[in-house]
Amino acid sequence: MLFSLAVSNSWTLRQLDVHNAFLNGNLAETVYMKQPPGYEDPLHPDHVCHLQRSLYGLKQAPRAWFKRLHDFLVSTGFSSSKTDVSLFYYTLKSSRIFLLVYVDDIIMLGNDASLINDLLLRLSSVFKIRDLGTPSFFLGIETLTDGTGILLSQKRYMADILHRAGMSDCKPLATPASVTQPATPSLKPYENPTQYRRIVGALQYLTITRPDLSYAVNRLCQFMHSPTDNHWALLKRVLRYVKGSLEYGLRIVASPSTEIQAYSDSDWAGCPIDRKSTSGYAVFLGSNLVSWVSRKQRTVARSSTEAEYKGLADVSAEVTWIVSLLVELGLHSGKPATLWCDNLGATYLAANPVFHARTKHVEIDYHFVRDKVATGDLIVNFVSTRDQVADIFTKPLPAHRFQFLRDKLNVAAIQPYA
Known part of the structure; x- marks a missing residue:
């Protein structure tokens, strides 16, 4: 939603990365740790370390880091969103700055570039932050720019899923689900259920930029507990569709x-x-x-x-x-x-x-x-049913109908510059 607003209003977009984020968190609880190998105190080999900061691997680490970041942002004038806890916003007269946080990956966007630079300096004074510039690769999602807006693509991720399934060279298909093959259980269980669960789980993350896969992936997820050979065949069909649509992603254009x-x-x-x-x-x-x-x-x-x-x-x-x-x-x-x-x-x-x-x-x-x-x-x-965009989320569709609705969802390939 914020990407849509940014593209429509020509806002500034910046991607940030916090170095060793969890080490910035202050522990509220008392936590002791054995002396690390190679750094034992020869005079007190039985002593333990009393941790002051959170370490990677601690249960408290993510919460401690987020609280430290939250407290700092609030002290600098940001407000924490009541609707989405990972979103912070800063308002000064007509200027609006938004900060989206996912652990140590941050996207900052707003309508005032100079204010963004000023806030970045304040952040850098407390945390070791890398300014990666305009978002290009965030949480496995590429941000590709063309003449009409941006395209959110997971092409690398799709190629990795196909490689893990051993289907990098499979023949592509036009739709992810067949209209003639219902997902009925068969008696013969699939020989490698772990592989089925791993690939279907990976496909779930792919639906972030590929809404056209939502119905097919949702159907596959219903058989995670006991997949059969029939379900594996349905999964392979989805992968063959992915193979034929590697260039596709979610398009975001300027909207008045x-x-x-x-x-x-x-x-x-x-x-x-x-x-x-x-x-x-x-x-x-x-x-x-x-x-x-x-x-x-x-x-x-x-x-x-x-x-x-x-x-x-x-x-x-x-x-x-x-x-x-x-x-x-x-x-x-x-x-x-x-x-x-x-x-x-x-x-x-x-x-x-x-x-x-x-x-x-x-x-x-x-x-x-x-x-x-x-x-x-x-x-x-x-x-009318013909113009019902959500039809693609409820049932398998023929190729021409599926592609028509896919276009309506703004799922498209990257367009070259004119």
């Missing part, structure tokens, strides 16, 4: 609008094993995709309207969180978010104050969405 549009869809009773429905949603800030999910519902829905309404409740909660973050940062447009659903029954329920007996069992979800609509925070509109 900051309105929130969300698409919600559900595939009623789509799982042949337990007949639970699969829900998916896509949330756009302007024209950029900022949040998405593909998830099996926890309970069995008794109608397609109920399945769609549960999906609406999920996306309503996500949109509420995004709006609260934007309001906290002073970046919200003030306009209500629009939710698009392709089920007329669900859209009528969201606006209809009459509560029917046949919908009593979805009462909690009903009240949550209904209250948001009644207060004007959300607008629920109908969209």
Whole structure:
């Protein structure tokens, strides 16, 4: 979301790295350590060390480091976000600076380059920080710049997954899931379940920049406990699709609008094993995709309207969180978010104050969405199934339909400069 705002407003972006971050943390607890080999005191060989600072490997180390960084940032004028604990923001008149922290990797962005440099000097006076300039490789994600914006790519990571699976030279496919092959359990267990779990776990991290993989990876994750040969075949199909789309990533372009549009869809009773429905949603800030999910519902829905309404409740909660973050940062447009659903029954329920007996069992979800609509925070509109972007998160699709929706999600290859 912050990358979208940065590209749209031409903000300055900086990537920082803290050297030996955990050693900066002060321990609140009393911790003793044996004298390290080679550094024993010959006069007191039985003595132990009383630690003052956190060391790598201590349970308390990550928390101690984050508290030290948190306290310093607050003392310099930063505010800690109540919505996302890893985000700090600094406001001075019309200047806004944001700091995103992931352990010792930091991204700083804002609309005032001189203020960013000033804050960097303050950080460097206390911590040993390397200024890596414009983000290029952050947490395994490459930031590639072209003429229209930036592309978040995990090409190296994808190549590594294919290498680990022994499929670097496999033939590519156009879609990650077949429309004719349901994920049904077979009796023969896969001979190497550890390999299956390792590769599927790696694919989960790949969905950070590849929302088009969300449904296929979510389906594979449901069989982690006892994968079969059939599930391994499904996994290989996903890898063959990855092989054919190595150049693809999540595109973020300059967007004049900051309105929130969300698409919600559900595939009623789509799982042949337990007949639970699969829900998916896509949330756009302007024209950029900022949040998405593909998830099996926890309970069995008794109608397609109920399945769609549960999906609406999920996306309503996500949109509420995004709006609260934007309001906290002073970046919200003030306009209500629009939710698009392709089920007329669900859209009528969201606006209809009459509560029917046949919908009593979805009462909690009903009240949550209904209250948001009644207060004007959300607008629920109908969209045709053909234009339902979230369709890609709920079921396998034919190649032409899959590629059409993939483009709508801004998943694209890097564009050369004109």
